[in-house]
Amino acid sequence: xxxxxxxxxxDRIAEQIxxxxxxxxRSELRDPRVGMVSLTEVQISPDYAHARxxxxxxxxxxxxxxxxxxxxxxxxxxxxxxxxxITIHMTPQLHFVFDESLERGAQLSKLIGEAAAxxxxxxxxxxx
Numbered sequence: 001x002x003x004x005x006x007x008x009x010x011d012r013i014a015e016q017i018x019x020x021x022x023x024x025x026r027s028e029l030r031d032p033r034v035g036m037v038s039l040t041e042v043q044i045s046p047d048y049a050h051a052r053x054x055x056x057x058x059x060x061x062x063x064x065x066x067x068x069x070x071x072x073x074x075x076x077x078x079x080x081x082x083x084x085x086i087t088i089h090m091t092p093q094l095h096f097v098f099d100e101s102l103e104r105g106a107q108l109s110k111l112i113g114e115a116a117a118x119x120x121x122x123x124x125x126x127x128x
Contacts, residue, residue: 010044010046010048013044013048013086013088014041014042014043014044014051015042016086017042017044017051017053017082017086017092018039018041018042018053020082020085020086021039021042021053021078021082021094022038022039024078024081024082024085025037025039025074025078028077028081029070029074029077029078031070031073031074032070033066033067033069033070034067034070034071034074035057035058035059035063035067036057036058036059037055037056037057037067037071038055038056038057039053039054039055040054040055040056040099040101041053041054041099042054044092045092047090048088048089048090048092049090049092049093050092050093050095051092051093051094051095052095052097053071053094053095053096053097054097054098054099055067055071055096055097055098055099056098056099057098064098068096068098071096072096075093075094075095075096078094079091079092079093079094082094
């Protein structure tokens with residue numbers, strides 16, 4: 001198929017949902033619990049009835065429950081607004097899920113840096 005470039009329709013819709021939700025959260029949500037949230041990925045069920053929205057936050061693990069509660073509370077509003085912005089036969093129910101992969105990556109980087117400092121080695125030498 002010409003022009004498809006390997007992205008399915010559901011991939012394109014998922015990315016559109018991610019962009020629109022990010023904009024809605026930034027510009028329309030007034031819930032102070034949500035604050036700085038980054039949407040990392042959206043996965044849509046095959047029937048488009050549900051969308052799993054992965055997010056990260058600068059709130060840290062202490063503030064995660066409040067951010068999650070704010071997003072869950074806003075999900076009806078966000079779904080309604082999303083329905084006005086995108087054209088699909090059914091606007092999916094939104095399920096917000098904390099994306100642990102970024103936090104795990106940061107923890108691993110920190111551990112690697114600490115291990116290198118303890119062993120007296122900075123960055124490995126350039127072997128050209």
